[in-house]
Amino acid sequence: MTKSAASGRRRAFLTHPVNNQRVRLRSWIDPEKTPTVGRTPDYRFSLANERTFLAWIRTGLALVAGGLGCAQFLPPLPIAYLREIIAVSLLVLGGIVALRAVDHWARTERAMRLGEELPGSKFPAILAVVVALGALLLIVAVLLQSPR
Amino acid sequence: MTEQEWTPDHGASAERTRLAWRRTGLSATVVGLLALRPAFHPDAGAAQWILAALSGLGWTFLIALAYRRARALRRRPPHPGRRAITAYALLVVALAALAGLVVML
Numbered sequence: 001m002t003k004s005a006a007s008g009r010r011r012a013f014l015t016h017p018v019n020n021q022r023v024r025l026r027s028w029i030d031p032e033k034t035p036t037v038g039r040t041p042d043y044r045f046s047l048a049n050e051r052t053f054l055a056w057i058r059t060g061l062a063l064v065a066g067g068l069g070c071a072q073f074l075p076p077l078p079i080a081y082l083r084e085i086i087a088v089s090l091l092v093l094g095g096i097v098a099l100r101a102v103d104h105w106a107r108t109e110r111a112m113r114l115g116e117e118l119p120g121s122k123f124p125a126i127l128a129v130v131v132a133l134g135a136l137l138l139i140v141a142v143l144l145q146s147p148r
Numbered sequence: 149m150t151e152q153e154w155t156p157d158h159g160a161s162a163e164r165t166r167l168a169w170r171r172t173g174l175s176a177t178v179v180g181l182l183a184l185r186p187a188f189h190p191d192a193g194a195a196q197w198i199l200a201a202l203s204g205l206g207w208t209f210l211i212a213l214a215y216r217r218a219r220a221l222r223r224r225p226p227h228p229g230r231r232a233i234t235a236y237a238l239l240v241v242a243l244a245a246l247a248g249l250v251v252m253l
Contacts, residue, residue: 028234046228047161047221053233054168057240061175064244068182071251087251095244102237109228 027106038113049108056101063094078145093130155225162221169214172236176214179243180207183250195253199246206243210236 040046067090074083100123107119157163180203186192187200217232 028237030230040228042155043225043228044155044157044159044161047165047226050229050233051165051168053229053237054165054172057237058172058175060240060244061172061179064240064247065175065178065182067244068179068185068247068250072182072185084251088248091244091248091251095241098237098240098244102234105233 024103024106027110028102037110038115041112045112046109049105049112052108053101053105056104057098060094060097060101063090063097067091067094077141089134093127097127157224162226165226166218166221169218173211173214176207176210176240176243179247180204180210183207183243183247186250196250199250199253203243203246203250206239206246210239210243213239 067087070083070090071087074086077083104119104121104123110116111118183203184200187196189196213232213236217229220227220232
C-alpha cells in the first residue's frame with residue numbers, strides 16, 4: 001500500500017459523516033434526520049435491527065447484574081479489593097456494551113436508509129476475548145485456592 | 149416521509165420485537181432488584197437509601213419506555229424506533245454507573 005493511498009483512506013474516514021462526532025451523537029437521537037437521508041427501509045428490517053439492539057442491551061444488563069452479584073454474593077477474596085475490582089470491571093463492560101449497542105443500531109439504521117452495506121464490527125470478537133480472559137483468570141484463581 | 153404500504157407480517161416481526169422488549173424489561177428488573185438489595189441491609193445508611201431510590205427510578209423509566217415502545221409497535225406498519233432506543237441505552241449506562249456507586253459505597 002502506498003503512502004498516498006493510506007492518507008487518502010484516512011481523509012475519507014474523517015470526512016465520512018458517521019465519523020464526525022456531532023453527526024454521530026445526533027444519529028443516536030434520530031437516525032432518520034441526521035441528515036435526512038435515504039428512504040425508510042422495510043419496517044421488518046428496522047425491527048430486526050431493533051431486536052439486535054435489545055439483545056445487546058440484555059447482554060449489557062446481564063454484565064451489570066453479574067457485577068452487582070459479584071459484589072453482593074462473593075466472599076471477601078484473599079487479595080484486597082479484588083472482589084470490588086471484578087465487580088466494577090463487569091459494570092464498566094456492561095456500560096460499554098450498552099453504548100456500543102446504540103451506536104451500532106444507529107449506524108445500521110443509517111446504512112439501511114442509504115442502501116449501503118451494513119457496518120461490520122470487531123466488537124463481538126473483542127468482547128468474546130475479554131470474557132474468555134476473565135474466565136481464564138478465574139480458573140487460575142480457583143485452582144490456586146482449592147488445595148487449602 | 150411517505151407512508152409505507154402495509155405488507156402482511158408473516159414473520160410476526162412486530163410481535164417478536166414486543167417480546168424482545170419484555171425480555172429486556174425482565175433483565176432490567178433483575179438489575180433493579182440487585183441494586184435495591186443493599187438498602188435492606190441492617191446497617192444501611194442514607195447513601196444506600198438514596199442510591200436504591202435512584203435505581204428504582206431508573207428501573208421505572210426503563211419499564212415505562214419499553215411499555216410505550218411495545219404499544220407503538222401495534223401500528224401498521226410500525227415506525228422504526230428512534231429516541232426510545234437511545235434513551236433506553238443511556239438509562240442502562242446510568243444504571244451501570246449507579247451500580248458502581250452501590251458497589252463502592
